[in-house]
Amino acid sequence: MLQKDIDEVEKIFKSMLDELKKNYDIKLIYVFGSYAKGNNTKNSDLDIAVLFGDGYDYMDKLNLIGDLISIFKRDDIDLVVLNTANPVLRHQIIKFGKLIFEENEDIKVEFEVKTLREYMDMEPFRRTQMEFVKEWIENVLEGDYDKKHIGNN
Helix, strand or coil, rough: CCCHHHHHHHHHHHHHHHHHHCCCCEEEEEEEEEEHHHCCCCCEEEEEEEECCCCCCHHHHHHHHHHHHHHCCCCCCCEEEECCHHHHHHHHHHCCCCCEEEEEHHHHHHHHHHHHHHHHHCCHHHHHHHHHHHHHHHHHHCCCCCCCCCCCC
């Protein structure tokens, strides 16, 4: 497939949405990454995130990837299933991605509130981890790596 911009991607999705909804219980679709940022190039992959309904199983992801490859006529599609993605990734997709489809506003709001709550709950752990990584990098740069291995301060 030739490079497309986010508007073209959205148009393709909207034209195929009824067919996709027949085969999958899709609640939300986001496009994220370079396409959502508007800086995609001919080498950019297409990052798509999907929230399935409660009956989701792993075969849905595999089958949907196959369908998306056929729809977009490209094999460099990165599909994230929001049902199982970690809160940091979900937060990044919500914050920087473009919502292409929502079954209804309530589902979107519930998903985004849940994601934000889980993301904020993890903040102290992310901060501690970042401090640890910074300290480790400083030790390596100062040549103290042999003296201070990870976790042995």
